[in-house]
Amino acid sequence: MKTLLKNGNLLTMERERIFYRTDLLYEDGVIQAIGKGLPLDGPNCQAIDCTGKYLIPGLFDAHIHIGASDMLPMLLANGVTSVRHLTGGERVLALAEDIRQGRRLGPSIYASGFVYDGHDGPSENPEHQYISNEEEAEKAVYDTIEAGCLWVKTYPSIRRDLYKRLMDTANACGIPVCGHMSYLVDAKELRDWGYQCCEHSSSLPRHPWDLRYLAESGMWLCQTQVVCETLPDYVWNGKQLEDLPEWAYVPAYLKDLWKRQNEEIALGYKKRGLKPDIQEVIGRGRAFMEYSDRYMAGTDASYPGITAGFSLHNELERLVTLYGASPYEALKAATIRPASYIGVEKSKGILAVGADADIVILKENPLAYIGNTRSIDAVIRGGQFLGRAELDSMLENAAQLTKEQVEFFEGNSEG
Numbered sequence: 001m002k003t004l005l006k007n008g009n010l011l012t013m014e015r016e017r018i019f020y021r022t023d024l025l026y027e028d029g030v031i032q033a034i035g036k037g038l039p040l041d042g043p044n045c046q047a048i049d050c051t052g053k054y055l056i057p058g059l060f061d062a063h064i065h066i067g068a069s070d071m072l073p074m075l076l077a078n079g080v081t082s083v084r085h086l087t088g089g090e091r092v093l094a095l096a097e098d099i100r101q102g103r104r105l106g107p108s109i110y111a112s113g114f115v116y117d118g119h120d121g122p123s124e125n126p127e128h129q130y131i132s133n134e135e136e137a138e139k140a141v142y143d144t145i146e147a148g149c150l151w152v153k154t155y156p157s158i159r160r161d162l163y164k165r166l167m168d169t170a171n172a173c174g175i176p177v178c179g180h181m182s183y184l185v186d187a188k189e190l191r192d193w194g195y196q197c198c199e200h201s202s203s204l205p206r207h208p209w210d211l212r213y214l215a216e217s218g219m220w221l222c223q224t225q226v227v228c229e230t231l232p233d234y235v236w237n238g239k240q241l242e243d244l245p246e247w248a249y250v251p252a253y254l255k256d257l258w259k260r261q262n263e264e265i266a267l268g269y270k271k272r273g274l275k276p277d278i279q280e281v282i283g284r285g286r287a288f289m290e291y292s293d294r295y296m297a298g299t300d301a302s303y304p305g306i307t308a309g310f311s312l313h314n315e316l317e318r319l320v321t322l323y324g325a326s327p328y329e330a331l332k333a334a335t336i337r338p339a340s341y342i343g344v345e346k347s348k349g350i351l352a353v354g355a356d357a358d359i360v361i362l363k364e365n366p367l368a369y370i371g372n373t374r375s376i377d378a379v380i381r382g383g384q385f386l387g388r389a390e391l392d393s394m395l396e397n398a399a400q401l402t403k404e405q406v407e408f409f410e411g412n413s414e415g
């Protein structure tokens with residue numbers, strides 16, 4: 001079945017320009033034609049009137065952890081059609097393959113391997129892998145590649161000599177390394193070793209010269225402002241999970257889990273007196289962005305309080321209001337930038353002939369106000385058209401799921 005989206009206003013993301021009253025034809029999950037006045041292409045072609053609506057490419061959440069199946073409809077209903085999943089795991093990789101083969105409906109998933117850390121961290125997480133010798137440093141890279149993952153993910157407590165061995169091995173194998181930088185290796189040196197992407201503004205070094213060096217060297221950044229601010233907000237500023245506007249869409253099991261996790265997190269931070277200065281954290285991200293546009297919009301869903309899908313719109317808004325990006329730059333961070341970072345820029349994050357039919361139809365112009373990315377009228381995922389009524393029922397069904405009905409993809413998500 002061919003589908004002709006008639007008379008929409010297209011923001012293709014190839015440049016900062018809206019193509020008004022333009023048609024888009026897709027078939028078999030791929031965009032076939034874009035132009036004015038395209039004719040209905042045969043009897044097997046349905047037309048959908050998009051007059052007055054805005055079409056943008058499906059959005060990326062460039063930092064997420066797909067913990068459970070309820071996240072999939074929440075992502076799609078919010079126009080998130082691709083994600084970068086940062087904790088590997090066999091179950092997520094199997095899910096990614098099921099989605100790719102069309103056996104399940106969900107966003108395209110691009111995954112890192114497991115999280116690798118050193119033993120000197122503040123606490124050890126049973127979900128993480130720990131590196132204590134050179135053999136394990138090499139194995140981290142080999143295991144990540146063997147699992148079919150795209151990035152080696154590191155935490156900051158890996159011993160300096162072992163980090164070097166890991167980076168050398170990754171470079172020799174041609175796989176990039178991303179994560180939380182290092183407590184033990186200078187940020188500039190780590191970048192010189194080839195470190196590719198810093199996850200979270202809070203993982204950036206503090207000194208402006210370091211930030212400039214990293215930015216000008218071509219390193220990537222995924223700010224995840226929404227998760228950076230959960231620490232001050234929930235631990236110190238009295239924010240409650242119930243304050244989230246989308247709280248009604250969070251399944252009951254997850255509400256309970258998040259409340260328990262948030263209490264534990266708050267206790268830990270209060271005990272250690274850790275009180276991050278969020279303005280200082282934002283300042284680091286802004287200093288980086290003065291010298292580079294290599295940044296991506298990510299959220300860290302499903303960290304407690306970071307709701308799948310909804311949180312990406314919050315992140316886009318923060319990139320504009322707190323980090324000084326224009327609405328167009330923010331949109332790039334959720335479309336063509338992650339696509340080009342991953343190397344899928346021909347098929348994702350763009351409205352172009354030959355690209356995947358991953359499309360969000362908005363009621364309002366996102367360039368006029370970035371919050372308009374929330375005005376979703378329909379989402380097309382791999383050519384599957386999901387209208388507003390369908391998206392609403394997907395959200396309602398997800399919210400009703402009990403723990404027994406949810407499929408968990410990461411061990412720690414079961415709490």
Ligand SMILES: [Zn+2]
Pocket residue numbers: 063064065086300
């Ligand atoms: Zn994360």
